[in-house]
Amino acid sequence: MNWFELITLHSPPLIVAVPLLAAFLTPLVSKINDTVRNLFVLIMLSITGLLVLILGYDVLTNGIRVYVFGGGAPLPSGMNIPVRIMFEIDSMTIFMVIITIILALISILYSWSFMKDKDGLDKYYTIILLLVTSIFGMELTGDLFNFFVFLEISCITSCALIAFYVNKKESLDAAFKYIVISSIGALFILFAIGLLYAQYNALNMATIANAIQFTFFDKIVLVLLITGLAMKSGLAPMHMWLPDAYSRSPASVTFILVGATLAGLYGSLRVIFTIYGNQLLNTGFTFYPGLIIGIIVTALGVLSIFIGVFMALKRSDFKKMIAYTAVAEIGYMFLAIGSYLIGLALSVPDNPQMLIAGTYALKGGLFHILNDALDIGLLFLVAGAVYYATKQTSLNSLGGLARNMKYTTIFFLIGLLAVSGMPPMNGFASKLLIYQSTYQISPILSIIAIICSIMLLAVFVKVFQSIFLGPEIPSLKNVKEVPKSMLAAMALVACIIIFIGLFPNIIIDNLVTPAAEALQNTTTYISTIVGGT
Amino acid sequence: MIYNIPFIAVVAMIFIGLFAVLFKRNLVKIVIGISIIESGVNLFLITLGYREGGVAPIFTSAPSEVVKNAPGSMVLPVPQALTLTSIVIGVAVLALMLSLIMHIYEHYGTLDVRKIRGPEE
Numbered sequence: 110m111n112w113f114e115l116i117t118l119h120s121p122p123l124i125v126a127v128p129l130l131a132a133f134l135t136p137l138v139s140k141i142n143d144t145v146r147n148l149f150v151l152i153m154l155s156i157t158g159l160l161v162l163i164l165g166y167d168v169l170t171n172g173i174r175v176y177v178f179g180g181g182a183p184l185p186s187g188m189n190i191p192v193r194i195m196f197e198i199d200s201m202t203i204f205m206v207i208i209t210i211i212l213a214l215i216s217i218l219y220s221w222s223f224m225k226d227k228d229g230l231d232k233y234y235t236i237i238l239l240l241v242t243s244i245f246g247m248e249l250t251g252d253l254f255n256f257f258v259f260l261e262i263s264c265i266t267s268c269a270l271i272a273f274y275v276n277k278k279e280s281l282d283a284a285f286k287y288i289v290i291s292s293i294g295a296l297f298i299l300f301a302i303g304l305l306y307a308q309y310n311a312l313n314m315a316t317i318a319n320a321i322q323f324t325f326f327d328k329i330v331l332v333l334l335i336t337g338l339a340m341k342s343g344l345a346p347m348h349m350w351l352p353d354a355y356s357r358s359p360a361s362v363t364f365i366l367v368g369a370t371l372a373g374l375y376g377s378l379r380v381i382f383t384i385y386g387n388q389l390l391n392t393g394f395t396f397y398p399g400l401i402i403g404i405i406v407t408a409l410g411v412l413s414i415f416i417g418v419f420m421a422l423k424r425s426d427f428k429k430m431i432a433y434t435a436v437a438e439i440g441y442m443f444l445a446i447g448s449y450l451i452g453l454a455l456s457v458p459d460n461p462q463m464l465i466a467g468t469y470a471l472k473g474g475l476f477h478i479l480n481d482a483l484d485i486g487l488l489f490l491v492a493g494a495v496y497y498a499t500k501q502t503s504l505n506s507l508g509g510l511a512r513n514m515k516y517t518t519i520f521f522l523i524g525l526l527a528v529s530g531m532p533p534m535n536g537f538a539s540k541l542l543i544y545q546s547t548y549q550i551s552p553i554l555s556i557i558a559i560i561c562s563i564m565l566l567a568v569f570v571k572v573f574q575s576i577f578l579g580p581e582i583p584s585l586k587n588v589k590e591v592p593k594s595m596l597a598a599m600a601l602v603a604c605i606i607i608f609i610g611l612f613p614n615i616i617i618d619n620l621v622t623p624a625a626e627a628l629q630n631t632t633t634y635i636s637t638i639v640g641g642t
Numbered sequence: 643m644i645y646n647i648p649f650i651a652v653v654a655m656i657f658i659g660l661f662a663v664l665f666k667r668n669l670v671k672i673v674i675g676i677s678i679i680e681s682g683v684n685l686f687l688i689t690l691g692y693r694e695g696g697v698a699p700i701f702t703s704a705p706s707e708v709v710k711n712a713p714g715s716m717v718l719p720v721p722q723a724l725t726l727t728s729i730v731i732g733v734a735v736l737a738l739m740l741s742l743i744m745h746i747y748e749h750y751g752t753l754d755v756r757k758i759r760g761p762e763e
């Protein structure tokens with residue numbers, strides 16, 4: 110099986126290269142025929158998905174993989190600084206890459222009919238493939254500057270996709286807001302990378318993590334990096350672009366944008382756990398740095414949950430409500446990560462109970478990344494379907510749709526139960542982990558989390574009642590069920606949601622636990638590149 | 643002190659840019675602010691790359707005594723490479739923002755952020 114080993118060896122760059130090449134071939138292919146173009150994009154992404162599976166199997170069985178560009182050996186002889194660009198893939202990366210490929214495939218399937226009657230579709234598919242490329246790049250890379258480049262690509266492409274409806278003024282407004290926020294965030298990140306390079310003469314994450322001293326400049330760098338990445342992932346004080354961008358772009362685009370946001374979250378996980386991983390329990394200060402980072406991250410997470418839930422309650426626009434819910438869900442992840450950091454810091458003298466609770470919180474948070482992407486994504490797909498059928502998104506002008514759109518109604522019900530953490534769905538599994546573990550860290554946190562989750566249920570029961578139930582509205586009498594490709598995409602997401610909800614252990618044991626261990630084990634990540642102990 | 647002047651300029655440019663983004667009402671001025679922040683960051687990277695007595699790392703055009711006696715004084719050109727990449731990205735972002743502004747002006751007929759609002763709910 111020589112060729113199989115070759116593909117396994119070169120799969121990390123291929124995962125980035127295949128969608129990138131496909132992106133620039135798409136305008137050529139679309140000269141032939143629309144159907145050929147859609148099939149081409151779908152097949153190229155399926156090939157990428159196959160490569161992801163091969164790489165994932167390899168990493169989960171054999172441990173961390175390093176791919177050095179432009180050379181076989183880890184380092185050219187005589188150099189003691191890794192100057193080359195490297196991809197470093199551990200279980201956490203694999204987890205995120207799998208989420209991304211699921212989102213990308215379903216979004217392409219959904220846009221087959223959803224975008225059918227729009228103009229400029231060759232450019233649309235090109236930009237979507239470029240966005241997918243950049244998300245993969247951010248997740249696979251082990252080099253800080255390379256991370257910045259992919260981050261900027263994702264900013265530019267997401268902005269272009271948000272402004273897809275160029276003839277609608279509100280989507281232009283949202284796109285401008287997005288690009289201002291995200292380019293300022295990216296410049297913060299570039300400045301921080303410059304500061305790190307000035308001190309440690311390296312851009313490689315593992316090398317920097319090995320050398321880091323937690324000086325005054327390192328604290329500034331930490332603040333800049335977290336701020337920049339939080340802007341990208343829509344954490345509370347920097348969340349104002351997110352509801353606009355999510356609610357005013359086409360539903361298929363929003364589905365991938367969720368992936369881009371989660372890549373920002375992944376970046377902040379890498380910063381906290383890998384670059385600063387060995388400094389979290391630095392004893393040179395009055396408090397552990399981990400405790401302070403943890404408290405700040407938890408506070409921001411709780412703030413996001415509050416803002417997201419209350420703003421969602423107040424809205425009357427269907428898509429905006431879901432977008433604010435997305436802010437709240439990001440808050441749950443940051444709450445879990447912050448709880449882990451607090452638990453880690455509190456456990457140090459003689460309190461291992463806290464570390465166990467913290468580890469469960471981390472697992473719950475990581476698991477929630479997958480669940481949030483699917484739940485919020487499904488709701489957006491349903492919102493897109495309702496818009497496709499009725500051209501309306503306001504709750505006041507919709508009603509009684511369950512008569513004509515019975516499948517869409519069922520999918521919305523599944524998404525509703527999943528997003529508010531009801532038992533048979535996947536949201537329950539991850540939220541229960543978060544509630545349980547944060548209760549041991551501090552009961553108040555878990556009470557807030559539970560109450561806000563119940564309020565999310567209230568939000569969506571209201572939506573369900575006013576859109577799908579109730580008397581028939583005369584103007585919506587001739588509404589038809591949406592086309593098959595959209596139904597297939599929604600059914601696929603709903604099946605994954607129910608499957609994870611029924612068998613959460615399969616995912617937790619095979620994907621989430623290795624990912625959490627990879628994050629906690631900073632030393633392994635560093636020593637794979639730096640060598641020695 | 644004299645060596646710190648570029649770094650002071652960097653911080654000053656970043657804050658001037660942030661001020662423009664936060665307090666200016668005109669969209670074009672916001673874009674100018676972002677551009678100033680970007681120039682500040684680029685200046686920072688370039689300043690980092692300066693080494694006194696360093697030689698550009700082009701092997702064929704370096705002075706012959708440097709090649710013979712002190713090849714170590716050639717500068718590793720990473721910061722310059724970073725700056726070039728960052729400038730290219732900056733141009734792309736700038737072009738995208740300006741084209742968005744053109745479309746916004748077509749629809750709203752103004753560039754004042756207070757008058758550019760989405761639909762009221």
